[in-house]
Amino acid sequence: MAIQRSMAALTLVNLAVLAATLAMRSATADGAPPVLRGRGLEIVDDQGRVRASISVLPAGTSEKGDRHPETVLLPLITERGRPSVKIGASEEAAGISLAGPSGTKDTYVILEAKGTDTSLKMRNESGREQVFKP
Numbered sequence: 650m651a652i653q654r655s656m657a658a659l660t661l662v663n664l665a666v667l668a669a670t671l672a673m674r675s676a677t678a679d680g681a682p683p684v685l686r687g688r689g690l691e692i693v694d695d696q697g698r699v700r701a702s703i704s705v706l707p708a709g710t711s712e713k714g715d716r717h718p719e720t721v722l723l724p725l726i727t728e729r730g731r732p733s734v735k736i737g738a739s740e741e742a743a744g745i746s747l748a749g750p751s752g753t754k755d756t757y758v759i760l761e762a763k764g765t766d767t768s769l770k771m772r773n774e775s776g777r778e779q780v781f782k783p
Contacts, residue, residue: 694728701725727751749774 692701701724708719718739725734729751736745742763749756759770772778 698728698730699726
């Protein structure tokens with residue numbers, strides 16, 4: 650008889666734990682997913698190489714004395730480490746650059762909106778270049 654009471658009590662405790670678990674799970678399933686916050690994000694491949702990142706670069710001054718504003722930068726990087734796609738945005742400008750494959754130095758396309766001006770610059774490895782401005 651004592652064993653039956655213990656089993657009944659244990660069954661009731663298990664049911665209470667199950668009910669509490671289900672109640673908590675349904676409460677969190679209806680809410681919005683949590684937000685991932687940080688100062689940067691890196692996506693790495695199976696070998697641990699960074700293949701994409703999102704970062705906020707602080708405002709500053711170059712060695713030549715040129716001022717650059719705080720900028721958000723998203724580069725996409727090839728398996729050989731070349732940042733082939735870059736998307737950048739700041740209060741002063743926004744742009745996208747597409748670089749040629751690894752082994753090239755001067756093959757690229759740059760689409761930029763800076764201030765009230767826009768431009769599209771294309772260059773190939775032979776040095777031929779075209780710039781389009783409205």
